[in-house]
Amino acid sequence: MASTIRCDIVSAEEEIFHGDAQMIIATGEMGELGIAPRHAPLITRLKPGQVRVLLENGEEQFFYVSGGILEVQPSVVTVLTDTAIRAKDLDESAARKAKEEAERALANRSDAIEMAQAQAQLAQAMAQLQALEKLRRSLKH
């Protein structure tokens, strides 16, 4: 079985593909890569694009990856894909958004929603107390 290589494609959210392949073709950061069995150990980042897996029976499977890492070991190829579309400025803006969210949360400490929540809870407690009071009175006589 020297003519196939095990291939795992996984993302953080799920396992995408798992099986034996004749060849794996992916877009690495430095260019197109075709991994055949007995390829030298290699690790590279992937560009967004297709990963093609040539199966044992000659069938081809396509996977779209939005970046990730390709790792080649003597007996196994692992593709760790990103699920999200990643770019430096996109990441930056996500980070900024998280910060703004925190600032917004800090700015309105006496949040209207929180106030409403507390009031609703208070009203509920009062109603319960009244009900209990009534019950107690009705039990006395």
Added chain:
Amino acid sequence: MAGAREIRTKIKSVNNTRKVTRALEMVSASKIRKAQDLMKASRPYARMMRQVIGHLAHANPEYKHPFLVERESIKRVGYVIISTDRGLCGGLNTNLFRKLVGEMRAWQDQGVEVDLVCIGQKAAQFFRRLKVNLVGTVTHLGEKPQIAELIGVIKVMLDAYTAGRIDRLQLAYSDFVNTMTQRATVDQLLPLPPSSDLDSPHAWDYLYEPNAETVLEHVLTRYIESLVYQAVLENLASEHAARMVAMKAASDNATKAIDSLTLVYNKARQAAITQEISEIVGGAAAV
């Protein structure tokens, strides 16, 4: 019979409450399964990541990435806190927060400041009341959290770590042990604690494209993200488990309350009938 009617109304209202808690219990029970499936699905990625990092660390021991190096003095600590968005899940969040408040106080006593990132509404609400530095928040991840939504908050912390603003990063979440048990857990994210997986013996080196540093940096960042993502999933499973248990207890209590109210109601009814009879008998005797 005025008292009897009030009791009847009360019984009806408790009954309605029980319907709601039953429904919530059922919903949570089914959601636990889904959350566990998600947890399982995310495991291979983290496992592969660990292997890759292990190989990398083994292949070039001379290069130490800042994420792997323990810093000598700690001046500021970062926390990534994962909580639920909604309540009605027993003491799940409270247990975690209590543990955290204790830890933070310990840090502050040592003169170490604390930075926080909150994932989930409850943590955001709780920690903004405390005197801590909240640097990032993300809420409402829903039933199927996606890693894309977490990138922002994680990057805030990773940047802070790289820039030296924080010297350690901790991850706090409720670990799903089983349906009955959820453990408030605080793990160290950065510097990455050395694990047995990190030095598996392998006798080859990779070809790196473009070079070892960039690849390692990339892998480590993704690894941290996947750890946080997994913790979010653990927390989600814990939330549903805790809610199911809490709602079951609430339903049982409602049943008990209904039973005792029914007893009171029957007594009141009997008392009224007895009184009526004795009044009639008394009236008849008087005639």
